[in-house]
Amino acid sequence: MSLRVGVIGTGMIGRDHIRRLTTVLSGVSVVAVADVDSSVASEVAATVGAAVLPGERLIEDPGVEAVLVCSWGGTHEEYVLAAIAAGKPVFCEKPLATSPSACLRIVSAEVGFGARLVQVGYMRRYDAAYQALKDTLDRGVIGAPLMMHCAHRNAGVPAFYQADDMINDTAVHEVDMSRWMFGAEVVAVRVLCPRASGNAGGLPDPMLLILELSTGVLVDVEISVNARYGYDIRGEILGENGTAALGDPGLVVLRRQGGLTRPIPADWRLRFGPAYDAELRDWVSAVRSGSPPSGPSAWDGYAASAVSAAAREALSTGRRVEVRLTSPRPPLYDAH
Amino acid sequence: MSLRVGVIGTGMIGRDHIRRLTTVLSGVSVVAVADVDSSVASEVAATVGAAVLPGERLIEDPGVEAVLVCSWGGTHEEYVLAAIAAGKPVFCEKPLATSPSACLRIVSAEVGFGARLVQVGYMRRYDAAYQALKDTLDRGVIGAPLMMHCAHRNAGVPAFYQADDMINDTAVHEVDMSRWMFGAEVVAVRVLCPRASGNAGGLPDPMLLILELSTGVLVDVEISVNARYGYDIRGEILGENGTAALGDPGLVVLRRQGGLTRPIPADWRLRFGPAYDAELRDWVSAVRSGSPPSGPSAWDGYAASAVSAAAREALSTGRRVEVRLTSPRPPLYDAH
């Protein structure tokens, strides 16, 4: 039997997930959708033969076995808590919630429930290149890790994008990736800003984010959100005996007009599309088999939120800021 | 409703396709399987809840909407003709049949039926890199094509692998790819053999296959089947204004022990796994929508068979051999 899923939020990412669940993946069907704009919800629902319900009702509906939360970030806490209360698996797009304390309330609810129900949408853990990088590291190919150099470059950002979004929306991917890659918490953050790009439109763009991990590994991340030339994600880990880096892009190599050129993708859809597929495939598979999700947990969502808060403070003060995790990690989130 | 598929042949490739149909793709289910070894068929059937039937019965069964033929090559003609007789879509692993004349009988039957029912499993057309290469060519990025240089290297081959298999099983992928890439027929073939590798075990390995296309494009293909170092597929098209090549492999780049290294896959599963997924996804989608399949046709299977026959003659005689296509391509196979 297919897993019966309800999707809350039918904006861009919600619709993309619905397409994925109905035309790419096996073993899952979308039985209900919700959106603040019920006409959009109805339109989307019609294309996949799903019911339209208000978000809370969708979560409670006995025909819905698991929930995807793809709505506006400010609503995540409420929906995820409701899903936990209903004892239903819930996949929540990033961020888990909009503050560390809100995230912590979700962690507490899940710990109270006694089993993992929540997966957060940090899809880089499902990217084949990052997975190969982690596998290389874990097999000891380059020795114990010491540093990682990253770059996260967007060709451009929409007009509503703010300075804090460089941390909350953009750098947060490297925050989660670093925690996962090295199996460690971020303990302190610095943000250094060179002179801003003429393309920056008032943003502190580019910036250099420096993460100190609990194991002593140092991660530096260049964040450029008006890099113009394309969407480019880079990462090189320095180990004691060598380095391992994400490969360069390029299905094809051109030789023309005086250059040997590998195309760089224009945006994240081209770069991480297969990771989104793999992320939901893994989640569906876990939920169908009755296992806890193996992807990013509520604790991961909380930790990312706490690091983001520290990074925002580091950006505004120019100082090194320590990350304050309110409590030790509950045993529920130990790796098995 | 899911498409109900029957699979004939539960050897390695058959089982892999069953896994793909049941755990990777959406909108399809495996309802029946057949194999000469009925105990294997029963074992496989049990894992996916399918019935076990003899091949002919499976094709006729009203619960089976479409058929996959994954059995031994010598049986393909019979099963594909039966599927056409039953008016059912049929996906046939390569080769379509074991001789040009057998392939031509299938073409005739399909033309007689009046619509395309057959797709042949030349999966390279579904590989993202080859597709990007073709897209580059078709957009005129490098100008009109003149030559293509290819290499097809296997780390090794099984003991039962024969000299003719270098053409029938291995080079045939480049034959189909060339016809598709350049929209042209192969009109003549040469095979040149340097001294054989010490690893060749009696095979004429490596060989250089040279294809002349009807448009004047020349394609050279190095075939190495004991290349040892890995599975490596290369291709560079020379156009009037530049070249376009398949990118090098490598999700990660290592720097260690005096070298900057990108891993090369050990076998074709790692290299073309996603292409197999895409191939069947496309076929399922076409069949479900009632469209003719857009993948390699029975005519493509026939043409590949005719080129292989010419290449075998070129190998044994050392001469340039012209490809004899018995008849013009029936209009059924015109691109739409």
Added chain:
Amino acid sequence: MSLRVGVIGTGMIGRDHIRRLTTVLSGVSVVAVADVDSSVASEVAATVGAAVLPGERLIEDPGVEAVLVCSWGGTHEEYVLAAIAAGKPVFCEKPLATSPSACLRIVSAEVGFGARLVQVGYMRRYDAAYQALKDTLDRGVIGAPLMMHCAHRNAGVPAFYQADDMINDTAVHEVDMSRWMFGAEVVAVRVLCPRASGNAGGLPDPMLLILELSTGVLVDVEISVNARYGYDIRGEILGENGTAALGDPGLVVLRRQGGLTRPIPADWRLRFGPAYDAELRDWVSAVRSGSPPSGPSAWDGYAASAVSAAAREALSTGRRVEVRLTSPRPPLYDAH
């Protein structure tokens, strides 16, 4: 007529320069050598038909038209000042002198002389790849510069190598390169240290040096001196419209044993040998034509020394340290 050169110091670098002057370059001959160990000096002198003189006498000798100082760093100030006093062009291996104040005395002497006589041996300015990078930047290909990411990795270092040497001997190359590349002074320095490598032998290895330039450009430099895998120099400039990086090494590309590998040189001789040739070729050419040297000046030597002093303080205190340049740059050092 050949330029008649005297060489002070016949250790490793001195002998290498003598080889270069006598067998690689045109228009120059070595007429005298000096060394604290006169037997070594005599041995070297015999191979090239040069006289042996004490350093001070060599500088004064009327047969010596120009001087190379390749002796121990602690003696540089004395010899360079003597050469200026004698009005003779002098090429001094790095460092110009062992403290900012000593460097400043040389600057003052040269300003007093009224013309440039001193060139300092920062050879990266003569490396073809760095020159191509600077040319790319100067032509505006990537827009105005914002950041630069560098890595300077040695496979290993000798037993006598100290923590301060990571700055004075190693990172100083990136300091001079950054000043030259961006035409700006370094105004502040940070040094961040992750946990040390198990190969570090007590050194704070690796470290991340962060340079703030007067133009707002930020340069980060990973310094690893026990990187094991080879000698690797990396640099990528982020501009407003793109990036430009040093190409990867590799005259050849190997495909073997499951990998596509480009060799990485074992040490700096392989990487920068041609730059040493070009550096002295340019110096000989300038001196012969009566022009001031166009390479790194005494002011560049002083600035590098001041940045090194700040970086050592940053390393020991963990704080951001501003670079104190005692005076504005004298007009003698303006670019022409």
Added chain:
Amino acid sequence: MSLRVGVIGTGMIGRDHIRRLTTVLSGVSVVAVADVDSSVASEVAATVGAAVLPGERLIEDPGVEAVLVCSWGGTHEEYVLAAIAAGKPVFCEKPLATSPSACLRIVSAEVGFGARLVQVGYMRRYDAAYQALKDTLDRGVIGAPLMMHCAHRNAGVPAFYQADDMINDTAVHEVDMSRWMFGAEVVAVRVLCPRASGNAGGLPDPMLLILELSTGVLVDVEISVNARYGYDIRGEILGENGTAALGDPGLVVLRRQGGLTRPIPADWRLRFGPAYDAELRDWVSAVRSGSPPSGPSAWDGYAASAVSAAAREALSTGRRVEVRLTSPRPPLYDAH
């Protein structure tokens, strides 16, 4: 003492060699020049303080210790024979002479003299990348060689360039390189022509030259002389256990406008400039030390000429043509 050289021919290549001898290399001076256009000769002579003499007189002049022949190909035989008669070392630009029989007369004269005096200007043997490739092969890194795939692409050619020049002037570099790389003679040649490029201007461009070596190694060479995008020299050797290829060009790597780009040089000067330097440095060094030249010999010049003749016949007949070497190689040309 400097080696005193006379240069015959002050056209483009002659002037470039004079520049090289007088401003790049050590231990050599140009004392005399000759040219059919004596006013050009005088102009060039004045810049380096050399005498102007007729070619024959230059060779006989007792002040000239060694000769460079850079004149029009049709005059090479006469000048090289005169130098041998005078017992003087002679460096002759390619081709050694304009026919196999003319080359053979030079071989006979040199054998009669009893020692090697002639070096031919096949400079690829001095290219660092080809040398690294040969070193890789000779060290057994990829096992015994089986095939080599080459491409020789010029962006364009002058109006006077003819079809035969594709073989005599262009492909001849790969002919000499193959003989040197594999230590074997070319025994047969094929030339295959796809449809000609729209840029070809009447030339059979591109063509595929296929060389069979005496050891059974097969070398294929794409010759494109209107490739437009740049000057590109490629080569990959297939060995029994792996492959080794010339690295891609690129001192810098750009990321801009949707692509990661390595520049490709516009012409051969940029690609092989250092090889020309190394070639003459080696020749000067050998002559000064009284050793026979270690570069390409008169026999190499003869063999290249014989292969070119066979290739021209293969081009005009479309057939495989065997190379006819008139005699076994004289012992004078055995490697030492």
